[in-house]
Amino acid sequence: MGETSDGSSVAHDAHDETESHEHRGFFGRLIEAFTHSEPTESESTERSHDETRDPGAQLLPGIGNLRRMRVGDVAIPKAEIVAVPVTATLEEVVEAFRESGFSRLPVFKGTLDSPLGLIHLKDLALQQGFANPRPRFVLRKMLRPLLYAPPSMPIGVLLQKMQTDRIHMALVIDEYGGVDGLVTLEDLIETVIGEIEDEHDTADDAMWQLEKPGQYLVQARAPLSEFEAEIGLRLADEDEEDEVDTLGGLVFMLLGRVPARGEVIPHESGAEFEIVEADPRRIKRIRVRLPKGSA
Template sequence: MGDTTEGSPGAAQSAQPDPDSGADDAQTRGFFARIFEALSPGDDALAPYSNGHGLSAAAGPILGMANLRRMRVEDVSIPQADIHAVSIEATKDELVAAFRKSGKTRLPVFEGTIDTPVGIVNLKDFALKYGFNGNGQEIDLKAMLRPLLYVPPSMPLGVLLQKMQAERIHMALVIDEYGGTDGLVTIEDLLEQVVGDIEDEHDIDEARQWTREREGVYLVRAKTPLDEFESEIGLSLTDHEEIDEEEIDTIGGLIFMLAGRVPARGEVVLHPTGVEFDVIDADPRRIKRVRVRLPEARDH
């Protein structure tokens, strides 16, 4: 299991070279540590912008790196309720189902409840050892476990990023003051605070705002302009008393207005017309992708 003593000064430092090795500092420091050091402004430079105002467009790249200093783990982690995890007692079929349902390649493993995590299971390890269908064998999940990091909500993102690099662990559980699991954060979540959303092969092509999966069912980016999608489906989504057309421009904005908050991943929001919005990708701050089911599709 990962080191549970977080937040110490050593955690914020990348691996230091052996003084007797003669190796150059720039070659031995961690990749992220060198970038962080080179591009991050000093504390004095950050002070005027600590509230997020006053940054010009030219300062954009610096603002991205500044997030590693001024943002904390609690700002980007997903809540416990949204964590996809499996029990240490899971069977082969249950493990396969968990990977398929979550769409993730790494899942936390717990014993009893999510508040007693024991490690990570990687889809690659499972596939290499048992094949994608398990080859009819009983799996030994304990033998496949990889260590987890355990971090406090207050840890700066830059500290966690360097710790993940040093220990080659891409996932961390956020632990509350009572030792329970409060949330989860991945290395992708951290990097997105610097470079923006990182799309993968499961995301919609940047050139397309939506993909039609079948008749009446669409996979849609939350930032899709509402009027364009309405033209696609031939249905008005704003012509209702409870919806203020002047206040919303995107699918994500419409869903936020209907729910009155940022809905969690897996939550379904129903529109007055009968259209169903299934939130399939979101974080605590924004909606990213939704599956839209028109009324005729829900009836089949």
Template sequence: MGDNIDGSSTAAQSAQEEIEPGSSDPKNGNAKDSGFFRRLFAGFSQTENEQDSEAEKDTPAPGQTALHGMLNLHRMRLEEVAIPRVEVVAVPDDIGRDELVEVFRESGLSRLPVFEGTLDTPIGMIHLKDFSLKYGFNGQNGNGDFSVRNLMRPLIFAPPSMPIGILLQKMQTERKHMALMIDEYGGVDGLVTIEDLIEQVIGEIEDEHDAVEGALWFEERPGCYVAEARTPMEEFEAEIGLNLREGLDDDEIDTLGGLVFVLLGHVPGRGEMIRHPAGPDFEVIDADPRKIKRMRVHLPNMAAE
């Protein structure tokens, strides 16, 4: 909370010097191998004239969304990227072992903030790897004594106005991949991970649990599909044999994400369920404050069959 975010060029240069493995040590080989973060911070260390020049070229036209790129390290603030407070999945410090396993399983997350009393009193985070190494993935190993506090790791706290480039440097140097956004009164306003920040520069990062490359949806089990928000409506309707646009006023619904937005009237949060008049339920499993990314479509009739 007390981080000084003025003088970002000096901070960026010092952070860059710390992470340039090939700059002065001959054992590390060519400086070109200095890695992804060096290129990120080199972009963050640009002079103001260079930033202004590139900003003119990269500023999106009216009606367009913001572009990905190095300039986002300067122009985007934490409040533009963070997951809102209402969508933060966190656990109390007195949670039991079985309850913690269930939260990990239902959320699909590997890191969870830990709080004492309320979310406005965060005390750390717990990593699924730390838990599973000691207690097993199902929490069946180890002795009967269990305390989340014994497994906690520290968190980063940052103000909403912090540039994402400054926070990315801090995460890299302190080796902490999660930060909580704290308001002026000390309350928690949101959460961000290092992946959220990097995606603002290079675009969405797909992990091992995402749909296979080129597949916009797949059948997870009978009557249940996992689909990308950009899935074309016509193709998905043909797959499930339902007309999902019938009775809706908006004739320009082209994707599943657009359909959910029209049904709800706003961008839903992770875990939110939306009932379609034709019967299916849409469960949002991945989203950020600006768009839906992925959802689970439940077809009750097909599941019953």
């Protein structure tokens, strides 16, 4: 645990203990399924097939993923990690939380390959938002520990370590000791039960929203035919419509892989697809810019 002030480490432990009890029953069932059953011959064959499959393909959620999948399969690439330097000011840290929408951010010294720990939004709010008078902001004193894992570690092993240590974020370390990616507790749980929608995710009934004339923010699972009707533009020909049902599926088919966040894919109609949110396994949200004159 990083240094803390005013006894905050005691508060952290107490809160984390509460969080641990809240999730222990669910974690216990997951860990028991992982540690008390060995993969069958059919599962071993399936894993061999999965390891040679198209990197853009998606594994269905299921308890078997705890044995079958590795940390490197679910980690966010290093280029997409949102982190802050230990020298960051209060305003810079607040802005990083605001722009990312995350509740935990890694903190580093110099470069991301020298991580120091993580800062939790709750700690920042309690110390800087509610304290009166507000104490001097020292990021280093607010650090919590991080976990470190090799990309080859089974995700069930990391899940068990997260439960034991009550730490919900891990950095993936390569063979040279550098940071290769990041994985959170939510990433691991989603491989078992499917995508978890939280309060920051777009509501299910709002598949797209008009940001400004000619520009939409669209959920990747939005029905392609319905979105085409909304914008009055054909994005898929007859053959493509037989192959895909969603906008995310169309983008994946055009590119032949899962694109990275921030990537822009041009369409022959003149439209552009900007990847707003994605992880190594799926596209989540897309910004669609229509060709001029079509809005």
